[in-house]
Amino acid sequence: MPPGKINGAKLSTVAYFPHKYFLENLAVRQDNSILVTVANHHELWFVPSVTGEQTVTPVLLFTFAEVVCGITEVEPDIFYIATGNFYTTHEAYLHRLDLRNWRVxxxxxxxxxxxxxxxxxxxxxxxxxxxxxLLIADSFASLIWRIDLPPGGGAPTAVFG
Known part of the structure; x- marks a missing residue:
């Protein structure tokens, strides 16, 4: 999409992904870089910080075994990522990703x-x-999960309500 304005907001392209990628969710890091989940390819991508109107090249970080959806930062550079086998076994998982010492x-x-x-x-x-x-929407079960995260990591617990 070419740069433009809608109701005074300036629109510009930050990054281009491969054709037929279903960008599901994103989390903006403190340095303004972005983590993007791609549902149909089960992937997590990193988009470097943008300066000016340039576009940046996304970097594939990881490929999951399941569909990857929600991503939330719970502490600086600590992320929880929801995945699942939505269309087959209906198993659902929560992953923890620590990027505190990570470098591109x-x-x-x-x-x-x-x-x-x-x-x-x-x-x-x-x-x-x-x-x-953490709250996670469950689109197929029509409910919201509450995930209690223990301090310092460890095994979270899940309840719905």
């Missing part, structure tokens, strides 16, 4: 920290509502 070009290894109960069907968007408390 280094590999990442998200840690699966929670397999949600069988009631979970299709995790989607997520948000942090308080320190250590």
């Amino acid at each position: 070009g280094a590999s990442v290894q998200p840690e699966m920290v929670l397999q949600l109960p069988a009631l979970a069907r299709g995790l989607n968007g997520s948000c942090l509502i308080a320190p250590g408390v």
Whole structure:
């Protein structure tokens, strides 16, 4: 899309992804770089910070075994990522990604920290509502999960309500 203005807001392209990529969710880091989840390719991408009106080249960080959806920063450079086998076994997972010491070009290894109960069907968007408390929408089960994150990492717990 060419740069333009809508209601006074300036629009410009930040990055281009490969054709037929379903960009599902994003999280903006403190340095204004962006983490992007790609549902149909099960991927997590890094988009460098943009200066001016230039476009930047996204970098593939990781490929999950499942569909990847919601991503939320819960502490500086600590992210939780929701994944699942939405169309087959309906399993749902939560992964923790620590980028505190990460540098561009280094590999990442998200840690699966929670397999949600069988009631979970299709995790989607997520948000942090308080320190250590994550909410995740479940589009297929029509419910919202509350995830309690223990201080300093460890195994989260999930309840729905």
